[in-house]
Amino acid sequence: MTKPLLEVHNLRKVFKKADGSQHVAVDDISFHLETGEIFSFLGPNGAGKSTTINMITTQLTPTSGTIKIAGRDIRTDPINARRKIGIVAQYNNLDRGLTAFENLVYHGRYFGMTTQAAEQRANELLADFGLSEWRQDYVKSFSGGMAQRLKIARAIMHRPQLLFLDEPTTGLDPAYREILWDHVLRLNRQQQTTVFLTTHYMEEPERFSDHVAIYQQGKIRALGTIPELRQLVPAASIVYATVDAVTAPLLQELNQQPFIKEILQKDEKNLAIFPNTDDQILQQVLPIFEQQPVKLENIRLSFASLDDIFVHVTEHPTEMEVKAHA
Ligand SMILES: Nc1ncnc2c1ncn2[C@@H]1O[C@H](COP(=O)(O)OP(=O)(O)OP(=O)(O)O)[C@@H](O)[C@H]1O
Ligand SMILES: [Mg+2]
Structure with missing residues (x-):
């Protein structure tokens, strides 16, 4: 059997709060992702989803635990790990001092694309995400939805092997949601891009996910395919x-x-x-x-819809167990 693309073992993150107390945001979680799978990480607000993503993508240091990408510990080789990933972060982390076109081209160049290839792909993505006429504008003038579309375009610019989508469709109108999924599924099919998704829209994992984790208060309450999770209700x-x-x-x-x-x-x-x-x-x-x-x-x-499975699992947390794949 091939090695999983992503392996997370006993990952934990404890934050210090303003009053000096500690908050366990991620509480000893383990799971793995196979190459080419679409994995949905679902959980209520504050469950620890973004914190988990931020640790896997090397933006935040774990309190303890290990993360391996393609068999290599990200602590010993963070640059190699970063080269493999694309991220749509939950917050707006575009470079406000650059134009839309520059945001994409600089990103592509950083990930080793030639100028010509980066410019060509940037123009294609700007067209697909309805931003061609804004290509020379600075992103500080962008609406929320426009910035979100540009963040998505930037994350997929270099066709990453492992793509993190932290609530990517929040603020997107239905037409652009379809365009996002069209691009993501194309990467997934054409080059086996592995996708790690968080979302509050249950129809997205229902349509696209291979595995779903239901996550609450820093712990994975259930994990499996949707038919496996259905057995919990x-x-x-x-x-x-x-x-x-x-x-x-x-x-x-x-x-x-x-x-x-x-x-x-x-x-x-x-x-x-x-x-x-x-x-x-x-x-x-x-x-x-x-x-x-x-x-x-x-x-x-x-x-049972995923929505009902989610409600049931999060309302009966102590009865749940990890089903598979951990
Ligand atoms: N830098 C930080 N310092 C202190 N606490 C933090 C920090 N970042 C996150 N937290 C806390 O950790 C918990 C998990 O936050 P996180 O952003 O991971 O949740 P989430 O599952 O992504 O939620 P949402 O659905 O709202 O995006 C929250 O209680 C949050 O207040
Ligand atoms: Mg979040």
Whole structure:
């Protein structure tokens, strides 16, 4: 078996807070990424996702633990590690004193591209990300979404082997989200670029990820493929129902049914019902809605969404265990 591209062992980061107390942002995590995989690192705000990325990309020193890229410890060879990676950081780290075009070309040159190759790729990426007419403008005049598009273009300029995307689609409109994914998937397919993604938009890992880690308070609570993670929720198939308004009597009636294991009220109109059985479940549930003075707007049976898996895992942390791949 080939060596994993990225190996993280017992990684830990403790920050000192302003009041002198300590905060464990990353709490002894281990995982690895194979070449060519798309890995999603999901977790609530403050879970420690960016801190993890910042350590792997050599921008922050770990308190303890080891990180290897292509088998080499990044502490002993940080320059080699940096050459292999591209990063879309969460914050705006563009060079404000350079134009859009210069930001890309300088980056490409730093990563060993010839001037001609860097200029050609910069022009292509500026066109793809809708920035051609701004190529000579300084980035300090850019809107949030424009700066985000330029950060993405810069991260993929040199076609990195390992690409870190820290909430890359935040602030991007849907059309540019597609363009981002088009580029990332092309790199992934054409040259086996490995992708490490953090996002709060669950449809992205659902569409693109090979493995997903659910991360909370510095610990990996669950890790695996989406079908593996689905085994952690009370039922693999869930009845999703939308009514005009969820009422207490409706919830009470549903709760009394022996074929229903758990009900999750997602908002004032939407319910996720975890059945005990896969047998004729819609036929059993439908009459309950019909007997109630509520208007059923939509009902469907489907596999648990990543959103529901995420909510379940983060709300039942002690029951979880790492499934695979750690
Ligand atoms: N330089 C720092 N000094 C002190 N505490 C820090 C520092 N950087 C991060 N933290 C703390 O570490 C924790 C994890 O932060 P981190 O930015 O990694 O979270 P995150 O999972 O990326 O969250 P988000 O989804 O909001 O981006 C937070 O509680 C944060 O306050
Ligand atoms: Mg973050």
